[in-house]
Amino acid sequence: MIIRFVSIALLTSLGACSSPGGAADPKQPRVVLATIDGLRWEEVFAGLDSTLAEATRTFESLAGDFHDPDPARAREKLMPWMWSVVAQEGVLLGNRHLGSDGIITNGQYFSYPSYNELLTGQPDDRIDSNDKIPNPNVTVLEWLSGIPAFEGSVAAFGSWDVFPFILNAERSGLPVNAGFAESADADRLPRESFLNTLQAQTPSPWGAVRLDVFTHQYALAYLERAAPRVLYVAYGETDDFAHNTDHAAYVRAAHRTDRFLQDLWGHLQADPAYAGRTPLIIPTDHGRGSGEGWIGHGTGLRWAGSEYTWMAAIGPSIRPLGEAELDFELRQIAATVAAAVGEDFAAEGAAPPIEEILD
Numbered sequence: 001m002i003i004r005f006v007s008i009a010l011l012t013s014l015g016a017c018s019s020p021g022g023a024a025d026p027k028q029p030r031v032v033l034a035t036i037d038g039l040r041w042e043e044v045f046a047g048l049d050s051t052l053a054e055a056t057r058t059f060e061s062l063a064g065d066f067h068d069p070d071p072a073r074a075r076e077k078l079m080p081w082m083w084s085v086v087a088q089e090g091v092l093l094g095n096r097h098l099g100s101d102g103i104i105t106n107g108q109y110f111s112y113p114s115y116n117e118l119l120t121g122q123p124d125d126r127i128d129s130n131d132k133i134p135n136p137n138v139t140v141l142e143w144l145s146g147i148p149a150f151e152g153s154v155a156a157f158g159s160w161d162v163f164p165f166i167l168n169a170e171r172s173g174l175p176v177n178a179g180f181a182e183s184a185d186a187d188r189l190p191r192e193s194f195l196n197t198l199q200a201q202t203p204s205p206w207g208a209v210r211l212d213v214f215t216h217q218y219a220l221a222y223l224e225r226a227a228p229r230v231l232y233v234a235y236g237e238t239d240d241f242a243h244n245t246d247h248a249a250y251v252r253a254a255h256r257t258d259r260f261l262q263d264l265w266g267h268l269q270a271d272p273a274y275a276g277r278t279p280l281i282i283p284t285d286h287g288r289g290s291g292e293g294w295i296g297h298g299t300g301l302r303w304a305g306s307e308y309t310w311m312a313a314i315g316p317s318i319r320p321l322g323e324a325e326l327d328f329e330l331r332q333i334a335a336t337v338a339a340a341v342g343e344d345f346a347a348e349g350a351a352p353p354i355e356e357i358l359d
């Protein structure tokens, strides 16, 4: 179990310092949550699917970078950071070939219902579309931000423009930079102003989702200048390139996201505010169909397989189990994030954390 010194941290931060980031206690735990929209467990655990690449006529363009007849080597080519660092120092769950199932409990297998499950710790049948409706449920981010030691120290960055509604930014007051939002903070860094310019001048393949490079770079800049105790980064390209039926772009997005995560992890290790006390937790909102169903997800025979997800985690309070033969449910992620900073979200009605992976 992780050390639970919540009450001590609360007392010291209340008495000493109320600055965002809570500088009062230098040992306070932090956590970063990062999601990769709709990246299948199949690619994560077995790399490039050659049959799919042949069927989509992308094998020739992808083989040089990603093909290997041995799935263990193919996955290293696709996600080198995941398989060289997380698999050694952290944990990966959801390899169905090993008998590890990542189960989604919301019965819908698309983004808003699944992010709701992942972030609030329970499924909700009322959420049955991706419409921009403020979430009636409280996410672990909103709940944490209501605890004095975390007040003003929780932030979210996402590529999809529905995140302000999933996180109910209006009610929660969380800073949520998502979709094509710019940084409007008065204390923004010069490079955030440059990102604002660049984002406005870069054509996006989609109307509701920006390219992940902007989400990633805004998040890194914020990390540097505001040092939030809880940060959420929601990458989105994988899902949208797949919906575009662009298999090569989907595969390359998976690879690029692995690089983003490596970069994010590197920044956490290089920053004394985060190094040694910040686990990185990486779940995915939903799976996708298999065979020609890879382009989509949801209920129905065509999308069978969408109900399986995967997750990875690394850092303090995470047991280095490697590729573990454990089942988990998507709704357990919320309380796992809270447990990483010593808080009990299950007491609020969320599903229990994945205790097996926690120290």
Ligand SMILES: [Zn+2]
Pocket (backbone or CB within 6 Å): 038, 110, 111, 239, 240, 243, 297
């Ligand atoms: Zn989707």
